[in-house]
Amino acid sequence: MSLRIRLARSGAKKRPFYRIVVADSRSPRDGRFIERLGSYDPMLPADNERRLVLKNERIQYWLGCGALPTDRVARFLGQAGLTAPRAIPEQTIKNQPGKKAQERIREAEERARQAAEAAAAESAEA
Template sequence: MSLRIRLARGGAKKRPFYRIVVADSRSPRDGRFIEKLGIYDPMLSRDNENRVVLKEERVKYWLGVGAQPSDRVARFLGFKGLAEARAIPEQTRKNQPKAKAQERLRVAAEKAKAAAEAAEGAEG
């Protein structure tokens, strides 16, 4: 049984609220879980201490027995100093412009480079 420390969504429409839970990786996102380890309220400001609340002793226990945190939970644990924080990937396929937009950017960069070279030639 592979254990995951992950988020289970609750709250109303457009008002999310998450429980941080330990669950079997095969169980549904909002389904059965083993233990509740904390809460995450994204509606609160980032500097509010109640935005992420964790039961630190239990988190350490579950990490010790091999539970793997999800990416988001790993970042929370990194902020609290319970685990090493994972970096946010800079270059992924989803956050890149589509092919046509990349082509437009490339053409614009070439035009800017040509204009800069022309300005250099006019000065010198």
């Protein structure tokens, strides 16, 4: 049985609240879990102590048993000092402009740089 430490969503529509649970990787996200290890409330401010609540001893136990945290939970555990901080995964590139638009941006930057160099050289001559 492969175990995962992951988030299980609860709360009302547009008012999320997550439980941090250890569950079999084959069980559904909000379905059966083995043990509740904490909670995460994204609606609270970042400096509120109730935003992230962890049961450190039980988390250490389950990590020792071979449970693997998901990316988000691994980030929480790294911030809490329970595991080594994990690198943030690469973001998708869908929010960036297309290839032709990027070429036009580079060309405009190059023209602006050349114009600035020409203006600096002209002012140095005068």
